[in-house]
Amino acid sequence: MKALDELTFDNRFARLGDAFSTSVLPDPIDNPRLVVASDAAMALLDLEPTEAHSPVFAQLFGGHKLWAEAEPRAMVYSGHQFGGYSPRLGDGRGLLLGEVYNQAGEHWDLHLKGAGLTPYSRMGDGRAVLRSSIREFLASEALHALGIPSSRALCVIGSDTPVWRETQERAAMLLRLAPSHVRFGHFEYFYYTKQPEQAKVLGEHVLAMHFPECLEQPEPYLAMFRTVVERNAELIAKWQAYGFCHGVMNTDNMSILGITFDFGPYAFLDDFDAGFICNHSDHEGRYSYSNQVPIAHWNLSALAQALTPFISVEALRETLELFLPLYEAHYLDLMRRRLGFTRADDGDKAMVEALLRLMQNSGVDYHLFFRRLGDQPAAQAVAVLRDDFVDREGFDRWAAGYVARVEGEAANEQRTARMHAVNPLYVLRNYLAQNAIDAAQKGDYEEVRRLHTVLSRPFDEQAGMEAYAQRPPEWGKHLEISCSS
Numbered sequence: 001m002k003a004l005d006e007l008t009f010d011n012r013f014a015r016l017g018d019a020f021s022t023s024v025l026p027d028p029i030d031n032p033r034l035v036v037a038s039d040a041a042m043a044l045l046d047l048e049p050t051e052a053h054s055p056v057f058a059q060l061f062g063g064h065k066l067w068a069e070a071e072p073r074a075m076v077y078s079g080h081q082f083g084g085y086s087p088r089l090g091d092g093r094g095l096l097l098g099e100v101y102n103q104a105g106e107h108w109d110l111h112l113k114g115a116g117l118t119p120y121s122r123m124g125d126g127r128a129v130l131r132s133s134i135r136e137f138l139a140s141e142a143l144h145a146l147g148i149p150s151s152r153a154l155c156v157i158g159s160d161t162p163v164w165r166e167t168q169e170r171a172a173m174l175l176r177l178a179p180s181h182v183r184f185g186h187f188e189y190f191y192y193t194k195q196p197e198q199a200k201v202l203g204e205h206v207l208a209m210h211f212p213e214c215l216e217q218p219e220p221y222l223a224m225f226r227t228v229v230e231r232n233a234e235l236i237a238k239w240q241a242y243g244f245c246h247g248v249m250n251t252d253n254m255s256i257l258g259i260t261f262d263f264g265p266y267a268f269l270d271d272f273d274a275g276f277i278c279n280h281s282d283h284e285g286r287y288s289y290s291n292q293v294p295i296a297h298w299n300l301s302a303l304a305q306a307l308t309p310f311i312s313v314e315a316l317r318e319t320l321e322l323f324l325p326l327y328e329a330h331y332l333d334l335m336r337r338r339l340g341f342t343r344a345d346d347g348d349k350a351m352v353e354a355l356l357r358l359m360q361n362s363g364v365d366y367h368l369f370f371r372r373l374g375d376q377p378a379a380q381a382v383a384v385l386r387d388d389f390v391d392r393e394g395f396d397r398w399a400a401g402y403v404a405r406v407e408g409e410a411a412n413e414q415r416t417a418r419m420h421a422v423n424p425l426y427v428l429r430n431y432l433a434q435n436a437i438d439a440a441q442k443g444d445y446e447e448v449r450r451l452h453t454v455l456s457r458p459f460d461e462q463a464g465m466e467a468y469a470q471r472p473p474e475w476g477k478h479l480e481i482s483c484s485s
């Protein structure tokens with residue numbers, strides 16, 4: 001374990017030079033204080049959890065202090081936002097402080113979100129508010145605990161610095177960790193600005209750092225693109241299977257690593273609703289829950305376009321076509337597990353679809369359904385769950401098929417353990433995050449910390465935490481989360 005001043009830096013992205021990022025110093029926030037830290041994320045940097053409570057921690061991640069080896073940079077990128085191309089985006093309020101290696105030889109970018117103005121701030125103020133920083137913190141750590149690849153969050157630092165959104169709020173900073181902060185939009189930027197040399201430098205950097213196995217293939221760029229397609233298929237399958245809505249799947253928010261990245265007005269479903277739109281500003285529902293699948297494919301085709309200097313169009317097309325079948329296979333596999341099946345059966349897809357239709361029609365809670373289905377032997381479980389359905393006959397038909405299917409499975413003694421290991425009891429529902437934010441805005445950080453702790457073991461029943469495993473109150477289902485953050 002290390003102390004804060006013992007981190008080992010090796011800032012490879014900064015060394016790519018000024019065509020890729022601009023040197024900018026963090027602009028400190030007033031009276032920085034620890035809101036919440038993740039012990040698990042601290043461990044990624046070999047940091048003792050107690051280091052988070054040292055005064056220097058809040059100073060470092062509140063922008064007051066820097067390591068001598070840090071080289072804070074704002075990265076340049078572009079991207080397609082809501083389908084339209086924005087030629088210049090970039091880190092408008094976040095800085096890559098540097099790259100750190102841990103004792104296991106893993107590499108982590110330290111990115112400070114809310115660190116002040118940069119050359120890419122456009123009309124923005126370079127700040128992040130406490131509310132959105134807490135939301136990103138909770139989601140990254142909760143997704144990770146669910147087994148869904150995500151950027152990580154080390155901490156949120158609160159402050160007295162005022163910022164204006166719809167009302168006056170307080171600025172905060174979030175320290176994000178990811179092996180890379182390169183987005184689809186990085187490749188788009190060098191493609192659309194016609195800088196083939198720089199595009200190659202970027203591509204070679206990303207290949208060497210993050211896809212070294214692809215360098216051994218006859219066409220490294222094609223192998224990398226294929227890996228990105230595969231990882232996205234798996235990622236989106238997990239989002240869909242666990243009811244996670246990202247909310248702003250613009251290509252500048254898509255990580256080249258295929259991890260969940262750049263959280264905006266995200267939400268987990270409460271009641272199952274295929275058309276659910278979590279982003280209050282997304283009037284057309286471009287990024288609705290069920291659209292996440294075709295949009296991921298669309299985003300990959302935007303990346304493919306930016307890779308045309310390196311890969312033939314036919315090869316790109318062929319590789320893109322892998323996305324949907326891969327997605328479907330992963331999704332079905334996850335849903336089978338959620339239903340407690342250990343093997344595949346031809347009727348599984350129809351069984352999942354029929355269940356989702358029934359849930360949709362009755363507004364059934366997406367998470368508790370699966371958890372309760374595993375609580376008892378199948379026949380008893382469905383007898384209780386049928387009360388949640390308006391169309392009882394329809395549910396009974398489904399349940400009869402389900403019970404028969406379960407009885408044909410071997411190893412049913414372990415069914416509950418198997419199902420509880422994949423069906424979370426605790427989910428980051430919007431209203432739970434909102435309660436924690438309301439308290440934090442009044443200076444009470446206990447609720448954020450408790451919620452984070454509960455969500456870090458979402459599959460394990462935790463004593464005294466029943467309140468976190470309930471259906472949301474009616475007000476909690478209709479929170480409008482805006483894009484302003």
Ligand code: AMP
Binds near residue numbers: 090092094122253485
């Ligand atoms: P986002 O919607 O957070 O993914 O941001 C899209 C773009 O707007 C990125 O280039 C951000 O850096 C920039 N941006 C978002 N909020 C701010 C802000 N408050 N100040 C400066 N730039 C911002």
Ligand code: MG
Binds near residue numbers: 252253262
């Ligand atoms: Mg973004």
